[in-house]
Amino acid sequence: MEARKRRDAKSNKKHHKRQQAAAAQQNNHAIINNNNINSNNKNEDPDDPDWILQDKPFEVKISATMGRYLVAGKDIAPGDLILRQEALVVGPCQNSKPVCLGCLKPFHGENYIRSSESEDCDRCMGCQWPLCCPTCPGLGQPLGHSEEECAALRAAGPSGRRVMALNKRTPLYNVIVPLRVLLLQKQDPGRWKAVRRMQSHDDTRRGMPSVWQANQLGVVDRIRSEFGLQEYPADEVHTVCGILEVNAFEVGDGQRALYDMAFLLAHDCTPNTSHSDDERRTMTLRASVPIPKGHAITLSYAYTVQGTLKRREHLKESKFFDCCCARCSDPTELGSMCSALVCPRCGRPSVLPVEPLQADSPWRCRPSGAPAQPRGPRGPQAAPAPPCPGYEMPGAQAKEFVDKLADESEALDTNDVSALEGFIAKYSPRLHPDHYALLGAKHSLSQVYGKVHGYLIHQLSDALLQRKLAICRDILRVFDVLDPGVSRLRGITLYEMHAPIMILTTRQFEAGTITRKDLRTRLREVASCLEQAAHILGFEPESSSEGAIGLAARDALERVRQWQ
Ligand SMILES: C[S@@+](CC[C@H](N)C(=O)[O-])C[C@H]1O[C@@H](n2cnc3c(N)ncnc32)[C@H](O)[C@@H]1O
Numbered sequence: 229m230e231a232r233k234r235r236d237a238k239s240n241k242k243h244h245k246r247q248q249a250a251a252a253q254q255n256n257h258a259i260i261n262n263n264n265i266n267s268n269n270k271n272e273d274p275d276d277p278d279w280i281l282q283d284k285p286f287e288v289k290i291s292a293t294m295g296r297y298l299v300a301g302k303d304i305a306p307g308d309l310i311l312r313q314e315a316l317v318v319g320p321c322q323n324s325k326p327v328c329l330g331c332l333k334p335f336h337g338e339n340y341i342r343s344s345e346s347e348d349c350d351r352c353m354g355c356q357w358p359l360c361c362p363t364c365p366g367l368g369q370p371l372g373h374s375e376e377e378c379a380a381l382r383a384a385g386p387s388g389r390r391v392m393a394l395n396k397r398t399p400l401y402n403v404i405v406p407l408r409v410l411l412l413q414k415q416d417p418g419r420w421k422a423v424r425r426m427q428s429h430d431d432t433r434r435g436m437p438s439v440w441q442a443n444q445l446g447v448v449d450r451i452r453s454e455f456g457l458q459e460y461p462a463d464e465v466h467t468v469c470g471i472l473e474v475n476a477f478e479v480g481d482g483q484r485a486l487y488d489m490a491f492l493l494a495h496d497c498t499p500n501t502s503h504s505d506d507e508r509r510t511m512t513l514r515a516s517v518p519i520p521k522g523h524a525i526t527l528s529y530a531y532t533v534q535g536t537l538k539r540r541e542h543l544k545e546s547k548f549f550d551c552c553c554a555r556c557s558d559p560t561e562l563g564s565m566c567s568a569l570v571c572p573r574c575g576r577p578s579v580l581p582v583e584p585l586q587a588d589s590p591w592r593c594r595p596s597g598a599p600a601q602p603r604g605p606r607g608p609q610a611a612p613a614p615p616c617p618g619y620e621m622p623g624a625q626a627k628e629f630v631d632k633l634a635d636e637s638e639a640l641d642t643n644d645v646s647a648l649e650g651f652i653a654k655y656s657p658r659l660h661p662d663h664y665a666l667l668g669a670k671h672s673l674s675q676v677y678g679k680v681h682g683y684l685i686h687q688l689s690d691a692l693l694q695r696k697l698a699i700c701r702d703i704l705r706v707f708d709v710l711d712p713g714v715s716r717l718r719g720i721t722l723y724e725m726h727a728p729i730m731i732l733t734t735r736q737f738e739a740g741t742i743t744r745k746d747l748r749t750r751l752r753e754v755a756s757c758l759e760q761a762a763h764i765l766g767f768e769p770e771s772s773s774e775g776a777i778g779l780a781a782r783d784a785l786e787r788v789r790q791w792q
Contacts, residue, residue, distance in 0.1 A: 285310055286525055288492060293552075295427060297494035297524055304519040306713045307767060310501060311513040315485035316419045317412065318371050318509045319405035323397045324482055329357045329373040329404070330366025332483050335394040348394055355381035357388030371509070376411050384456030402446050403455070405476070405484060406468045410451070410460050422488040428470030429548040430463075443469040474547060479505040487511050495547065496526035497539055497555040498562065502715050503527060506769040514767055517713035532711045533671065535567035535664045536584050537630050552585060555710070559584050559594070564709045566667065568660035569629070571595070574616035577660035581626070588623035633665045642672040643680050649673070662706050670699045671717075674724045685727055690735065693728040700725035716774055719764030723781050726757040730788075751792050758785040 285308065286298040304310065320327050326349075327334050335349055335358065349358045352367075355378045359367070366372025381387050391400055412420035433439050448465045451457050475491040476484040490511060493501070500523070502516040519525060529547050530539040536556050543551045555561050559580040560568075569579040571593040583589035595616040633655070641647055648669045659666055677696040678685035688696065700721050707717045733750040736742045742750075758781045765778025 294494050296492050298492050300519040300521050300523050300525055302521050304515045306515050306517055308515045310515060310525060311490055313487045313490055313511050315371060315509045316422055316488055317408045318483055318485040319408050320401045321482050321484050322402050324401040325397050326358050326391050326394045328360035328364055330359055330364030333360055351388060352378055354378040355388045356386035357381060358391055376415050380407060380457055387455055399446050403450050405472055406447050406465060407451060409468045423471060423486055426471045426475045426491050428467045429474055430467055430470055432548045433470050479509050485509050493527045494524050495529040496553045497528060497551060498710055499526045499528040501525060501527050504768050507771055516715050533664050533667050536561060538634060557585060562709050564706050565660045565662050566664045566706060570658050571616060571619045573619040579621060590623050591621040591626040593619040637665050637668055643676055645676055645683055667703055667706055670703050674699045674703060674721060678727055690732060693732050697728040714764050719761050722757045723761035723777050726754045730754050751788060755785060755788050
């Protein structure tokens with residue numbers, strides 16, 4: 229879904245180019261493609277909740293709260309392929325900067341070649357919308373700039389002339405995906421039927437003026453009045469907008485896509501699958517943890533490194549349901565304490581919502597198990613903490629603080645070491661060490677220590693290498709709970725972790741401060757990080773940045789094994 233994936237490795241992918249389509253390791257027995265789905269088996273009506281897919285690892289069920297959803301039709305192991313599907317439709321995300329309508333690449337770097345220096349970019353001869361080059365391979369393609377789309381975009385004159393600055397976001401691009409969906413009615417009735425099976429939550433959205441009105445002005449009026457496409461009734465355009473809001477996946481570098489079958493996946497804030505898409509936006513879904521037969525197959529529509537208040541707000545506002553999953557229902561978020569605030573009375577990081585399923589719930593200090601000083605000594609020697617004299621914070625105050633944190637962390641430059649460290653230093657006295665806002669900043673730091681100018685890996689002092697290592701260990705411990713198993717967050721972090729151990733060990737061995745035995749122990753730890761990273765990221769498309777890290781992990785592992 230269009231989940232926020234800002235600091236998930238997949239979201240970082242937004243900043244990387246993808247060049248080739250390549251699916252990672254395959255488990256062919258479980259592959260399901262559109263051809264299989266459209267087979268003639270009379271039982272294969274996905275609207276029928278009793279539909280049992282033959283030879284496929286899932287079934288469709290229906291529940292009063294979630295509607296249709298997928299459950300495991302057999303025991304599924306971590307890494308097993310569950311689904312692989314082509315996109316039904318692909319296009320730019322909401323509020324996109326201008327992109328080529330053929331290949332959807334943005335206009336920077338070497339993505340486009342101008343045929344004339346006097347032009348800002350090449351443009352389609354018919355509709356005048358920007359293109360990367362006159363021979364873009366996406367021209368005339370069903371998932372690119374088709375002839376039908378070109379005709380629609382020039383029906384009332386060449387609308388692409390309105391796209392001016394190539395480096396500024398423009399709401400004009402918000403119409404492209406809805407239009408591509410509407411055009412399917414004539415272009416590909418099979419795909420149109422598949423899209424129309426999806427939920428649009430029209431009734432709920434109609435009651436939300438901010439949502440409905442934004443679509444009316446930004447999409448419905450544009451398509452019908454500006455582009456002169458009166459053949460699409462306003463209600464139908466609104467429904468398509470709703471279908472996209474509820475069901476679209478964020479893919480590629482700032483794109484969104486709809487997938488048949490995958491849209492049925494229910495949400496869980498601790499999902500049991502992981503998905504990726506390749507250069508052609510073909511999506512692959514795999515189990516990240518064991519999924520026993522009969523259990524729901526889930527993915528997260530929200531950002532996993534986010535607290536319950538914000539996740540539930542996002543799900544309510546953009547997916548139109550109240551999440552009541554195990555993580556949302558538990559004030560401690562499965563023991564991760566990732567929303568906990570420090571109590572101003574007793575100093576413990578134990579202030580949590582009393583009723584996490586109520587957005588306006590008061591927050592209260594729940595000191596059980598937490599030491600009075602968060603970073604103080606633990607274990608049997610730690611002095612028993614005095615009881616908290618009692619502290620409660622009104623829900624509105626907690627929300628105001630959480631909103632402020634969100635604004636500040638969203639404004640952070642994720643490549644700026646001092647800004648990230650400054651944020652951590654500022655908020656550590658007020659937040660649990662595993663609070664999601666600190667985890668987000670640490671996640672960025674885990675990647676920038678070793679990569680950005682002035683902090684390249686061999687330039688790092690021992691102290692900074694220790695810092696990178698400690699950060700990786702901290703975030704991995706929480707990811708193990710919130711996004712466990714074969715997850716990109718874990719794969720990338722394990723890869724980042726190997727470097728500081730390796731360099732510190734080499735420096736210390738050369739300085740004679742560790743023994744040969746210590747060296748062997750540390751190399752075993754490095755090999756273990758790399759083995760796990762290579763395994764997890766080996767499932768990513770090789771052309772993606774994560775796939776490339778998986779390959780690097782495999783190479784590094786071979787070198788470490790030679791050393792060992
Ligand atoms: C992408 S659709 C999933 C398929 C949908 N259940 C259907 O029947 O078309 C997303 C919608 O499914 C429902 N849904 C998904 N996960 C849910 C959950 N954990 N709890 C409640 N509703 C959920 C919500 O209505 C949500 O807007």
